[in-house]
Amino acid sequence: MKKSIVLLLVVVCVTLACHTKKEVKKETPKPYVYEPTEAQLTAGKTKFADLTKDNLIKGRSIYYGACMNCHEPKNINDYGLDEFSHILDNMARKAKLTPEEKNDVLRYVVAIKLSESK
Numbered sequence: 001m002k003k004s005i006v007l008l009l010v011v012v013c014v015t016l017a018c019h020t021k022k023e024v025k026k027e028t029p030k031p032y033v034y035e036p037t038e039a040q041l042t043a044g045k046t047k048f049a050d051l052t053k054d055n056l057i058k059g060r061s062i063y064y065g066a067c068m069n070c071h072e073p074k075n076i077n078d079y080g081l082d083e084f085s086h087i088l089d090n091m092a093r094k095a096k097l098t099p100e101e102k103n104d105v106l107r108y109v110v111a112i113k114l115s116e117s118k
């Protein structure tokens with residue numbers, strides 16, 4: 001009898017210990033932070049023949065750099081291409097981008113959109 005009570009206690013303790021174990025949550029990256037990929041480069045080249053990986057890397061760093069001075073990075077997938085390029089006309093002025101920098105941002109966004117739409 002005593003033995004079974006001890007055994008029961010052990011089982012209860014072990015069960016509780018398992019349940020109270022904290023789960024380690026992994027931080028998942030925000031879905032709209034796109035790293036330049038070969039797929040984007042290939043897709044982007046269908047629109048800009050001279051597109052380089054360097055364009056995409058620069059575009060990305062401007063998008064998550066200078067463009068973040070006033071607000072969180074906007075989700076690229078919330079905007080159509082025409083809509084985005086219209087917004088970018090405004091925002092590039094706000095962020096004081098050079099024409100080359102603005103172009104890199106546009107190419108980065110276009111490449112993402114083209115590579116995602118397949």
Ligand code: HEC
Binds near residue numbers: 069
């Ligand atoms: C000087 C401040 C400033 C900078 C720099 C800036 N923005 Fe904005 N942006 C704003 C404000 C203000 C709004 C309107 C309020 C909001 O949506 O947060 C806005 C809105 C937006 C929107 C939403 C527009 C809409 O109609 O829904 C997008 C997309 C955007 N910005 C992209 C960019 C990009 C890309 C860059 C970099 C080229 C950039 N922003 C740099 C101030 C800025």
